[in-house]
Amino acid sequence: MTKSLKLAIIGGGSSYTPELIEGVLKRLDHLPVTEMHFVDIEAGQHKLDIVAALARRMVEKVGANIEINASLDRRAAIQNADFVMTQFRVGGLQARANDEQIPLKYDVIGQETTGPGGFAKALRTIPVILDICQDIEALAPDAWMLNFTNPAGVVTEAIQKYSRVKTIGLCNVPVSMQMMIAEMMSCPPDQLSLECIGLNHLVWAHRAWIGGQDVTAEVLKKVGDGQNFSMNNIFEEPWDPDFLNALGAIPCPYHRYYYQVDAMLAEEKASALEGGTRAQQVMETEAELFELYSDENLAEKPKQLESRGGAYYSDASLNLVDAIYNDRKTIHVVNVPNNGTISSLDDDAVIECSAVVGSWGVRPLAVGHLSPAITGLIHQVKAYEQLTIEAAVEGSYDKALMALASNPLVPDITRAKAILDDILRTNDDYLPYFSR
């Protein structure tokens, strides 16, 4: 690898970006970053300018030698990049608000990454990301693309199947689980080993170990007893201890949408009546954040960013950069092709799992036997995901309908069809290739 690193950040005007900059600055002794190029679309120019200015102030404050570029020129950003990071949102927060609201009209979970909301996001995102991948193939064919764009598993599988870009999908959920479980077990995070397996936002810590002891049952007991095990942006519906015991694996916070449908739907509906959807709350937070970022005296990541829900986001991605660049061969939880890890699943299906990361890339760890309770749900959701990818790439109404009808959060095909038609209508601008 080169001795200097260029990072390209697609969707650089995101409110999360200061966290990424802070992460880079903390790691300069082992990550020789010399250029960061933030790129965004025209509608994001203003935010991009604010973020770039803050970045320059942050770099200057610590006296680092990093060139900060910000532009609407995606190809310039990608050219010769060592790592391309994606964190954009097609349609912005308004599209997210729609994704959350539409399903609720039909008494179905409205969530930005799972269920019909995640489906709509995937339809909007896949064509754009495949377009970006063509630029990477042409301009930085050896670059690693670290994809944070949600639904991260679906998007990563689309990239793996329809481009030659080296990509790894990433999510902050597994890191958060590591931190929360370590805290409840009163153990340093690096002494807790989680064997994670599943799909993005449907990942189980199949087994938890401390010092060679399997502590899974103990962790489940604590979670069942009500210890904190949620993330900022997910309603913390308590877990039933009997269910956790029967499951025998630690669910991720997002599993509530699959297992505790009634309570989660009720909460979403109540909360939509009160304060609007999660997207609407985020819009307010964002406005406040950009207000802060604009302060010319600010030269560091403001504390308030943490309430935004993206904890460990920067750490997850920069630790991956570190593992690749410095050939660490450390274990990370990532989204990569299955390749036999879950033996009944196709080799090219993207899963989220514990994997060793080094300069040669990512190698999932074998996981052995899984309960049918886990593999059954994985197969069902993967079927939804693969149909969604095909629908997005082919612009096929039929595939889209079967995708939604296969999603376990959509209990009925009549509702599936009504929701699909509503999504297609509402997202008309972003689905030009989509035809009925």
Add this chain to the structure above:
Amino acid sequence: MTKSLKLAIIGGGSSYTPELIEGVLKRLDHLPVTEMHFVDIEAGQHKLDIVAALARRMVEKVGANIEINASLDRRAAIQNADFVMTQFRVGGLQARANDEQIPLKYDVIGQETTGPGGFAKALRTIPVILDICQDIEALAPDAWMLNFTNPAGVVTEAIQKYSRVKTIGLCNVPVSMQMMIAEMMSCPPDQLSLECIGLNHLVWAHRAWIGGQDVTAEVLKKVGDGQNFSMNNIFEEPWDPDFLNALGAIPCPYHRYYYQVDAMLAEEKASALEGGTRAQQVMETEAELFELYSDENLAEKPKQLESRGGAYYSDASLNLVDAIYNDRKTIHVVNVPNNGTISSLDDDAVIECSAVVGSWGVRPLAVGHLSPAITGLIHQVKAYEQLTIEAAVEGSYDKALMALASNPLVPDITRAKAILDDILRTNDDYLPYFSR
């Protein structure tokens, strides 16, 4: 094979039995049946007597030379039998009524073979059938067991995994589909070829052929246009043409419980308010039938039996006997171990599929690529089925909870647990090995 055939019918006092007797009498030129032994439990003595007397009158009328035995002695019935047929119902129609009513209390589909109802039936049935299998292993080890006992797929898989009995699971749904589709295509049933694949009561006619032409799309169009495609005992909610077109495979009538949950649940609730559950209606029909059977002048199957919902039941099982005994190597749709037919599924998972049947047994036909929309649902339901079998065999509350939580008709674990507790309470008498 022997030149004379003994059939043992477990649950011989069933109201369906006259149809079976009629079927045997029709086939005497190629099936040399010389003994039929009907066996039942003490509570069924009265019905058994009525059925046996009718059987004797029917045999006498056609001048056949068949010994009719009826007893409570299961071992005597099984001893040296060539074929053992099972059609019993643990707990009788009252248990079925419970199976249908309990889920409705929790706004969940109440059906005797799918969802929580079928789950309860499996828990009651599996220990009994494995007990019968021990008798067969000891007293008629070469006998073929034809299992009609529902949920037929689950029960057949339990037998395959926990006994050495040669068994084939059987259902009248695929035969009915063959008949209904042939009728709507105005083609003789034997000129229509359906490639059936899936699980019991979750089987698709993956492709339909007439004269070497793939007519699947045409059939789907007719079904979508409202042609009759339901069975006597399932509410005929119309199918959405767009959905059928997107699915690209012909669903079975029971698929309505998975795809059209809202309408089916609404109908069940309405109908429960009006006329009681399906079980209650059946109890009335049965009473009427046995009234008829008792008529000493009756020496044939009464027409009224057909309204009972078991069309083609006798044909399905006796055609199988014929295929085995006479080495026909004809194609039947049966429940047998997968053995690679659906390549992502375990070899020992029982599936329902088109298979060749001869004197050497059953060989499924390879089916090739299936859409994720089909395999996803199969994996999810098979996970439920396998957990159910383990729960029944081990008497495990945890496995039972995970089974119900994995069933796609049970949308939420809180309801899953409430339903499970209700089922265990209500079926206490039939689940002696079950412990919490």
Add this chain to the structure above:
Amino acid sequence: MTKSLKLAIIGGGSSYTPELIEGVLKRLDHLPVTEMHFVDIEAGQHKLDIVAALARRMVEKVGANIEINASLDRRAAIQNADFVMTQFRVGGLQARANDEQIPLKYDVIGQETTGPGGFAKALRTIPVILDICQDIEALAPDAWMLNFTNPAGVVTEAIQKYSRVKTIGLCNVPVSMQMMIAEMMSCPPDQLSLECIGLNHLVWAHRAWIGGQDVTAEVLKKVGDGQNFSMNNIFEEPWDPDFLNALGAIPCPYHRYYYQVDAMLAEEKASALEGGTRAQQVMETEAELFELYSDENLAEKPKQLESRGGAYYSDASLNLVDAIYNDRKTIHVVNVPNNGTISSLDDDAVIECSAVVGSWGVRPLAVGHLSPAITGLIHQVKAYEQLTIEAAVEGSYDKALMALASNPLVPDITRAKAILDDILRTNDDYLPYFSR
């Protein structure tokens, strides 16, 4: 299907053709053949003329209404054909003689379809057959191609992977096994059921059944006791009874090349010294046959053809035509994609197996568990086959070397390389796309 059938026979000038014509004439009541178009290359014009004239006399003799065409115009032959049959030999019998002689120089089995000889034949044949397939795709896209061209399994897999033609690979070995085993068991052939599985010329009758009884052990005992179990064109080295008993499955005659290498190689070397290779013997037989065919008084298949070694060749292919055209759904042993039949093998690997054939095509029968002794060899030979196909299609020396090195009949890579170089030199005219 149409009410009249056109057959196109590629390599129509073969000495086997009269058998095919006889087969057609025997089946006219259920196969309405109205046209047979024999096509060959320029070098075969003379033989083609002789065969066509004989065909016309045979047709006339029975008063059939079949148009006999013979030409060098492949496209005319294929145009609108219902079935295309291939039986050509690239390079003719001289190429076969080379295939048999080259390996012997290196102390390796020299055989026209297995080992290095079959490899050379595959390299010559695959480009030609894929070219033919392009014509079929364009001119008769609904036609079935019945491929007899050896190595039939390799060639069929190449067609399946690199064209869209509907094809079935066919061989007379399984039919011959059926006949020989029936004879030794003194049972009518149609009452013997063989479950065949493996690869072409590496096929086992995994189990043999008569009247529902597994008679595999009995058959093995008879074969071990020296009963005739060979084919005209394979040296009848006796089988060791202990080995057969340990194997527990009935090997095909060609298995001798894999299991009895020493004896087969010794015989080949002795026989090459005496009477020349098998190809040289066949050339003499052929010359005699064409002498006979030229007789203007001959209007039927001459008896002498039977000594040519292609017994049942015509029956095997015309029974397949019958099964497809008349939707017989009968069981045949054919070469088709695996699709889960051998569960550890890729779905698109072509295997030779018992399968049901009807108007919708071919569906292999599930076979269940196989001994590692069988699957190990299948995997090894399939690896050789797949590398051979890739070598032929890509013209890759590396793939060709790995193919030969992976063939179990080639015990050493130094010899593999020497043989490969010899084959490439000798077959230079037929391997234009092949580069080093």
Add this chain to the structure above:
Amino acid sequence: MTKSLKLAIIGGGSSYTPELIEGVLKRLDHLPVTEMHFVDIEAGQHKLDIVAALARRMVEKVGANIEINASLDRRAAIQNADFVMTQFRVGGLQARANDEQIPLKYDVIGQETTGPGGFAKALRTIPVILDICQDIEALAPDAWMLNFTNPAGVVTEAIQKYSRVKTIGLCNVPVSMQMMIAEMMSCPPDQLSLECIGLNHLVWAHRAWIGGQDVTAEVLKKVGDGQNFSMNNIFEEPWDPDFLNALGAIPCPYHRYYYQVDAMLAEEKASALEGGTRAQQVMETEAELFELYSDENLAEKPKQLESRGGAYYSDASLNLVDAIYNDRKTIHVVNVPNNGTISSLDDDAVIECSAVVGSWGVRPLAVGHLSPAITGLIHQVKAYEQLTIEAAVEGSYDKALMALASNPLVPDITRAKAILDDILRTNDDYLPYFSR
């Protein structure tokens, strides 16, 4: 884990043991070994005493606090051990001499771990090691068993399938490859990453990486150019550069027995004529070593041990102890159940592969697509291995015959049977459970 470690060494009287002791003494800062118990059989008492005395002198010299026990009491050695290491040889070097000589009589490779020699060793070893495992299950159920006993892959699979002992199979070949390749690439060993995959003594470095660059082709070029790439105990037949290039993966030294049969067999025969087999040479070396070990002034591992052929043996096993005890999560090449790593192979087939080792055990790394040239040979050899295990456990002549007939080094069943009968006769004393 405990704060003090007990090691049990089965076959403690081996001439290798001083290397192990040295390895322990080097690692005392992070491996708190407080007891080593060497155990051997009665015939080995003399050697055991010599080794134990040397061990005590070595421990004393560095002032370590380690209790050295030596006894014939296997149960005492195993009781409460943390790690059990096996390095015994049933039948001693005389049995090895037989293993090497018998096959040569039939013109077949005679080698102690592959081919018929390894087969004979497996038959002798498996019953003994399963007996040891019963002791471990009873007396040290949490202990890790590190199995060096050859054939290590076969023996490890037998343990995995027929006991509940936690075991890892180990070999010094992959470590040696790492060292040799690093040397030829002039790179520190820890900067070279090999992705190893295959079976024991049939392992390929599928890909080699330095600093994120795939250097496989470069390594192959150097090996083809004649750079040292062999081990002390294997004849260094040069590799053909064209073959290596076509293979595209780095073979292990033992691959010469499969790929370069002619040269290896010729060398073995020549060498047997001259200096006796390898076993006979080793006997001499051993006698010299024990002479040295007996010297009461010796208190360290003598340099001469290195010529014995077991380079890195101690490092390989103690690095594994370290990785487990200290939860290093480092990558080692070990023999463990496949679990999807090679997707066409059974989950419970033991493979040799790169894997992460931590306090929770071993997790293989996914390896992705492999060439058929690799998987074909793996399947063939695994078939041999699995039949060998079944033969050993069941004492089955039939399975033994099929095992040998399936071994690619045995080209013919007549020879397979002759060799088998010779092996059974010669090893009569060690195969009490074996019956014909």
